[in-house]
Amino acid sequence: MSKDASEDEIKKAYRKLARKYHPDVHPGDQEAEEKFKQISEAYDILGHKEKREEYDRLGKQAFYDQAFGGTGYERPDFDHGFNFEDLFGDLFGARAQGAGGQDYTAFFGRGGGGGFQGFQAGPRRGGDLAYQLTIGFREAVFGTETIFELERPSACNVCGGQGVDLSASKPCSACQGTGRTVKTQGQKQFMTTCQTCGGSGRQGPVRPCAACGGQGQTVVREKIKARIPAGVDDGSRVRLAGKGQPGLEGGPPGDLFLEIQVRPDPIFNRQGHDLYRDVPVGLLDAVLGGKVEVDTLSGRAALKIAPGTQSGQKLRLKGQGIPASGNKPAGDLYVTTRVLIPRELSPEAKEAFEKLRTMVPDHEAA
Numbered sequence: 337m338s339k340d341a342s343e344d345e346i347k348k349a350y351r352k353l354a355r356k357y358h359p360d361v362h363p364g365d366q367e368a369e370e371k372f373k374q375i376s377e378a379y380d381i382l383g384h385k386e387k388r389e390e391y392d393r394l395g396k397q398a399f400y401d402q403a404f405g406g407t408g409y410e411r412p413d414f415d416h417g418f419n420f421e422d423l424f425g426d427l428f429g430a431r432a433q434g435a436g437g438q439d440y441t442a443f444f445g446r447g448g449g450g451g452f453q454g455f456q457a458g459p460r461r462g463g464d465l466a467y468q469l470t471i472g473f474r475e476a477v478f479g480t481e482t483i484f485e486l487e488r489p490s491a492c493n494v495c496g497g498q499g500v501d502l503s504a505s506k507p508c509s510a511c512q513g514t515g516r517t518v519k520t521q522g523q524k525q526f527m528t529t530c531q532t533c534g535g536s537g538r539q540g541p542v543r544p545c546a547a548c549g550g551q552g553q554t555v556v557r558e559k560i561k562a563r564i565p566a567g568v569d570d571g572s573r574v575r576l577a578g579k580g581q582p583g584l585e586g587g588p589p590g591d592l593f594l595e596i597q598v599r600p601d602p603i604f605n606r607q608g609h610d611l612y613r614d615v616p617v618g619l620l621d622a623v624l625g626g627k628v629e630v631d632t633l634s635g636r637a638a639l640k641i642a643p644g645t646q647s648g649q650k651l652r653l654k655g656q657g658i659p660a661s662g663n664k665p666a667g668d669l670y671v672t673t674r675v676l677i678p679r680e681l682s683p684e685a686k687e688a689f690e691k692l693r694t695m696v697p698d699h700e701a702a
Contacts, residue, residue, distance in 0.1 A: 351499065351550075354534035355542045372534060462581035462590035469574075469594045471564060473601035477633060477658055479566035483559055488592070490556040491582040495545035498537070499552035505540035508533035553582060562594060567661035569606065570598040603631065609658040609667030614674050617641055622675045632656045632669055639671060647675035 354372065355361065362368035467486055475482075491497035507513030510532035519528040529535040536542055544550025562576055573593050580590025605612040615630050625643035629636050630653065637653055650672050657667025681689065 351536060354536060355544075358534065358542055361541070373531065460584040460587040462583040462587065464590040465580045465592045467592060467594055468597060469562070469564075470597045470599060471568075472599050473604065473606075474633070475564065476568050476570075476596070476598045477566065479568075480564050481561065482564060483561050485557055485559055486592075487555055487557050488579075489553045489581045490558075492545060492548035492552055492554050494547035495552065497552045497582060497584075499545055499548060499550045500536065500538055501541075501543040501545050502538075504543045505538040508537050508539045511537060513537040552584075560592070564594075564596070565661070567609075567658060567664065568596050568598075569608075570596065572596040604633070606658070609664060611657040611667065611669045613669070613671060615639065615671045617645060617647075617673045617675050619676060619678060622646070622673070630669075630671060633659070641673070645673055645675070647673060649673045 357368045357372040359365075359369050359372060465488055467484075469482070469484060471480060471482065492499070495502055508515070508530060511517050511530035515530050515533060515535040515537035516527045517530045518525055530537070533539055545552070548554050560576070560579060562574065564574060568574065573595055576592040576594065578589045579592035582589050603613050611633070613630075615628060617628055618626075620626070621628065621641050622645045623643065625645075626641050627638050628641060630639045632653065634656070637656060639651060639653065650670055653669040653671060655666045656669035660666040678685075
């Protein structure tokens, strides 16, 4: 199959073709009825996992012995140039175009060298969505609750996600509106596309839903409330279950993944669970030793300055980094000292420094 064709595109292509050749649309037209049966049979092959696997494992002949045995179709003669993919190419290629001239050859393209991959009928989980959410530094550290607006696909509330005008048709009596029936081959039973409705689950005029244009989905703008756990970092992902794309054929919805971006903090720099910051230290405290007050995430803490502390020296405040969360212990705060050199001195201070010059060797003063 074409790598560019999604499962949803393939299903939509099939539905449009089934509607085009549906017996209710062409009453009394034997050719259209035969075409509808062939389309349904082809869809049954594509949509059944066991048949695809059997074809991959045993090859074309064994596949057709099962797929067409007892259906009224003559088994294709593989010895006379029959091409497996031609069946789908004839049904879904240039001779089968939907509204607007959409060519479905790309959707049912010829894979060659094996079975058809990537198609699955029946209930399917909706796709996942991603949304980039920017939060503040402290919101990332301590966690937060936020509300944001997001445009996302949602099941059409008019047709219930079926994509058809429910007022123009009724549920298929053969499959009770499911679009699938149980088929028996020997001792095996498996689900197959309903031959009566072609998998649409409806009988009568099959028209696309006017509200969603037959897509089964509409785009809605929704306010979403999210809890951001404490300790997330830039690039973290937060999963919101069930907030992704709606499921197909009654399947569950996908998830929404929030991709977290954290605004930088003017004071702290984060690396993992540790924090880094600069702290100004007075000249006399650096020379003689002392204490300075340092702002941390949890308040102010006293930092001991040893005598002779140099500018650019790194000191640690244990446990003052990112708070503990889950099985991760609290990080540390690493402080880089920045010794302040006075720019202006009083005459008395200048005289004191001059005396100090004679008392401290140059290499020590440096």
